[in-house]
Amino acid sequence: MQAETLELLEWNRLCQHLSTFTTTKLGAIASTRLPIPDRYEQTWELLTQTKEAYALEERNAGVSLDGIQDITEAVLRAEKQGNLSASELWAVATTLAGARNLRRQIDNADCCPNLQILTSDLRTYPDVEQEIYRCIDEGGNVLDRASARLGEIRDELTAVRDQIITKLQNIMQRNANSLQEQIITQRSDRYVLSVKSPQRDRIPGVVHDTSSTGMTLFVEPNSIVQSNNRLRQLQKMEQTQIEIILAALSAKVTDIAEDLQRLLIIVTKIDLAVAKARYAYWLGANPPYFSQRQEHQAIVLRQLRHPLLVWQERNEEGRSVVPVDILVSPDIAVVVITGPNTGGKTATLKTFGLAALMAKAGMYIPAREPVEMPWFDLVLADIGDEQSLQQNLSTFSGHIRRIGRILDALSDQSLVLLDEVGAGTDPSEGSAIATALLEYLGEHTSLTIATTHFGELKALKYQNPKFENASVEFDDASLAPTYHLLWGIPGRSNALAIAGRLGLPQDIIDAAQTRVGIGSAEMNEVIAELEAQRREQTQKTTAAAHLLAETERLHSEILERAEKMRSQAKELREKQEKEVAAAIAQAQKEVGRVIRKLQKGEQSDEQIAAVQRTEQRIEELTKRHMPEVIEQKVEVLVKIGDRVRIPKFGKVAQAITAPNSSGEFSVRLGHMKLTVNLADIEKIS
Structure with missing residues (x-):
């Protein structure tokens, strides 16, 4: 069920976007298969690594993973005593060098203790790296200095080859009219001349090939046959020496294969942490603060944006993303979202679901600080229709099948997302099923968020204190949704109003209204009034926030x-x-x-x-x-834990050490640790 939820929330698309921020091939592969931790401790470790990588990026001290390559297959073959190619050995050497440089960068930073613990397990074997560099160049060629015997063989190869070329050039000068072209070529790794067929007898030798027209023969003159034979022997000897060198180097890799496997795991983790940090910076995201729902802490996600829609807006010329506020009190277990079709109800479900998954995976959330939410052990969703012609299932049947799987996987720390709960069947029965289901989930989950069109579900808030209403806002003037989410207010029915403005005769509208009932119209008026009050309050809150920000700016100035x-x-x-x-x-x-x-x-x-x-x-x-210097004895007036005011900062701090003989002591001011003097502070009783 968890895997099905990931598909419904398009988790794989988000992972693909994350992979574009990785540096190594290993990181790119790992990011597209990003797992969701099933333990809180794992999430906390991943989030801590992301925070430290983000701090490095903020200081323009981001780590470099240059040189690190995907040598997984080479290491696996080395573990089985197999020989590696020259290019694979070069990749091993650059990976060792890149890992050592990575460890040096992180060790020199002062803001990443957890990443330092991670890199402390890196073993980079500079002796193996240098031996590979001594024997192989960047192009994957074995160098002459790799062994004395290889150098000797190549010297002789050069001499024999030069001798052959000299003889062939002399023959070409003497028999220029007998040649098709004045070039030296090769056939079957032997040097030959292109001789005109009628002039075959002018240059005696072995014919190795004929042109497609038969007019040119590729002839190895008799005078260089022995030299060509010696050249072939030397080439085989050279290859044998190369294989010996590669085998020796491969044996060195075999000896350290286990540590290389660990190295690849560590650098992949760091690459993922850096990619998450860069993705967070690109999104304008902030780190989540995990709360336990039983600790009576609210879910606070202000200006939350759907990361996939942000990607579309910036990279695919999509429309502007409308952020939503998700604010859930700690005593709420079920949120019912109502409103018109295409108003953003389903998008809100997916946005919150992806935010919960991103937080679990140690990623930042694209919302304004502070970002507070629980750690959900499972995220389970029923979003969209599930119709199968093979199984002959209706929309309703598909929903019920999936909800059944959700109930089987449920735990008291799960997040459940239900889209159009109870839809696809008789409205009265669907409403009854939805009510019973939501009441059950309210007792057995951490949080359930459901979208619906059933008016009966709007009233559950007034019957059960664990329920809350929310609605997507609708603009009566434009007859279009605004995609804003309103909390504490149920969505009102807009069908009759829309039908009237689109030209349906008024007598039909009036007849429909009598069938709906007067109470429905009155309820819509009440909801409309609440929405207007909410908009007015929001405007005042925004104005107050701007005024407060301006006041703080002036105060600082x-x-x-x-x-x-x-x-x-x-x-x-x-x-x-x-x-x-x-x-x-x-x-x-x-x-x-x-x-x-x-x-x-x-x-x-x-x-x-x-x-x-x-x-x-x-x-x-x-x-x-001249000022009179008066020696004063420092009297210890502050003890550990006391709160003191620092006038020059206009801030209150807490003493964390006692004053020394000079009156100096340490205080904690926010996240900072400062040293102050008794003369610079005021005691707060």
Whole structure:
């Protein structure tokens, strides 16, 4: 049933989109088969990795996975003692180098402890990598330096080949008129000349091939037969040496095959984490905060957008995505969504279902912060018609079959999504079945969201406190849905209004209204009034939010300017103090110089008195312009856990250490840890 739900919610399409943000082939393959964890601990681990990768991307320090290739088949063959080709060995070497570079990048970062734990298990064997680089080049060729014997063989090969070419060039010069073309070619790996058939006797030798017209013979002159034979021998010897070298290198890969398998798993996990982070950035998504429904925490998903529709809007010129707000109180177990066809009810189901799956898979949710939702152990859906000509099933039968499978798989932490519950049969019986089913699910699931056209289901909210109503908004002026979701208000029937505006005679509308009943019209009027009140309240809330944002901006600007003025005043004061200190120091030097002169000559009482008056004046200036340094004993007034205010930030923090002898101690301010002094804080009792 879970696999069927993934297909209904188009999970595979989302995985395909995610794969475009991967770097390696391994990551691309893994992302298209992205599993859904069945334990909360697995989800938390994946989400933590995504958060750390996102932090790296935000700092423009995103990790590089260059060089890492899909060497899965090569490693599996090496485990079975098989030999690898030169290109496969080169891929092993670049993968080892890429993994080592990846580990270095993550080790040097200070915001990814969990990714560091992951890369700590990477073993990259630089000795194996360097040995492969020594023997093989990027094109997959075995180098002469791979072994001394291979170098010797290739030197002789070059000499024999040059000898053959020289002899053939001499023959071509002497017999130019006998040749079809002045070129040296090969047939069966032997060097030959293209000789005109009538001139066959002019160049004696072995004929290896004939042209399609029979006018050209490819002849190996007798003078180079032995050289060609030696060339073939040397080529076989070269191939033998290459195979020996590749076998030795393959044996080294066999020895580390188990660690290579682990390496591929680790780099794939990191590639997926980075891809999820980049996809989140592209979507403008935010990390989910998981709550347990039994902890009485609400589901908060504001401005939630369908990720597949966002992709269509940006990459396939689709229409603009209308976000929805999904706000479910903790005591609500069933949400009934009503409204007109094509109004977005089914899209809302799919959007929320995909959000729940993305959160389980450790992905960010395309909604505004904060993103709060429970961790559902299963997401089960019945969306769309299930008709089968082979099984002769009606729409109703298809729904019931699928709902039966949902009930078999159900748990008390499941999310159930039902589209047009009870549809496809007699309305009275379908409504009764839908009511009983929703009441059952309300007692046995974490949350059920159902769409319906049955008016009876709208009244369940007023009979059972676990039920909540929602509706898709309808614009009476344009006779079209707005795709906005209204909470706490059931959808009103619009069929008669639409029929009237589209030209159905009024007497027929009136007759239909009498059959529907006066109560239905009154109910529609009440719902319309509620919708108008909701729109007015939403406008006021939006205006208040803008006003609050502007106030916060002005407050921050004032604080910034005040701090700047305090800083400038402090700098000016320090500058003045330095200037006064310099002047006083200069005056003191001058007084000292005068005193020394007086000590050498005759001293008069008047001169001594002048010096004393000068010293007294300097002392007065010092007291007036220079700050008096008073040593104060630091008294410990703050203990761990106390709340203190930091005036220069205008924020309240919590002490996490006791003050030292200098009055300094650590506080936690939000997610930051700061060191402050007792002189810079105010105690909050």
